[in-house]
Amino acid sequence: EIMLTQSPGTLSLSPGESATLSCRTSQTLSSTFLAWYQQKPGQAPRLLIYAASTRATDIPDRFSGSGSGTDFTLTITRVDPEDFAVYYCHQYGTSPPGNFGQGTRLDIK
Amino acid sequence: EVQLVQSGAEVKKPGESLRISCKASGYTFVNYWIGWVRQTPGKGLEWLALIHPGYSDTAYRPSFQGQVTISVDKSTRTAYLHWNNLKASDSAIYYCVRHSTTSKWSPGGFWGQGTLVTVSS
Numbered sequence: 001e002i003m004l005t006q007s008p009g010t011l012s013l014s015p016g017e018s019a020t021l022s023c024r025t026s027q028t029l030s031s032t033f034l035a036w037y038q039q040k041p042g043q044a045p046r047l048l049i050y051a052a053s054t055r056a057t058d059i060p061d062r063f064s065g066s067g068s069g070t071d072f073t074l075t076i077t078r079v080d081p082e083d084f085a086v087y088y089c090h091q092y093g094t095s096p097p098g099n100f101g102q103g104t105r106l107d108i109k
Numbered sequence: 110e111v112q113l114v115q116s117g118a119e120v121k122k123p124g125e126s127l128r129i130s131c132k133a134s135g136y137t138f139v140n141y142w143i144g145w146v147r148q149t150p151g152k153g154l155e156w157l158a159l160i161h162p163g164y165s166d167t168a169y170r171p172s173f174q175g176q177v178t179i180s181v182d183k184s185t186r187t188a189y190l191h192w193n194n195l196k197a198s199d200s201a202i203y204y205c206v207r208h209s210t211t212s213k214w215s216p217g218g219f220w221g222q223g224t225l226v227t228v229s230s
Binding site: 032037044045046047050056088090092098099 | 158221
């Protein structure tokens with residue numbers, strides 16, 4: 001099973017700053033099979049990015065994804081107050097249904 | 110508009126059986142993989158199982174094989190997750206999730222509102 005390790009565990013930023021969230025996989029993963037989700041308290045996760053860099057429907061362009069091999073990144077430029085949430089990466093390329101990282105919490109500084 | 114509406118919260122005792130449901134609307138039910146993800150404070154998000162309503166093909170996370178059963182009723186466009194012998198460790202929020210595309214290798218694009226399952230003696 002491919003393991004996903006997210007860092008940092010918690011990221012504290014002020015609105016307007018940029019956020020860089022990392023997801024490292026234990027084996028090489030095709031970028032076709034890496035997604036990012038956002039989860040706010042009391043809500044279900046929401047798909048932000050799939051295929052490592054493609055924004056899902058209605059996702060603002062301040063969210064971007066990049067990476068390949070074993071290192072993937074979610075970047076939020078100019079963090080908006082509504083962006084404070086927990087973010088998860090997900091690999092769906094092996095042994096469906098795949099598995100998630102443990103999450104990065106983005107907190108208001 | 111794709112909608113996944115899940116059944117309500119459940120409180121059960123260890124050893125009891127349970128079936129939770131997810132009613133889908135707004136798309137062609139038989140064309141998309143649909144499954145269940147659970148969330149716990151200790152283990153985070155975990156996929157349990159997937160099913161293709163059109164092919165009746167299933168895929169289980171190995172650690173959940175034999176512990177839960179996923180099924181669908183095409184006539185009512187409803188997916189189910191069933192337990193025969195609940196354990197306290199099954200306590201979690203369970204989300205119904207539909208794939209973004211018709212491919213088996215697809216992320217979860219649409220999520221239900223979640224069903225809280227509490228198993229306690």
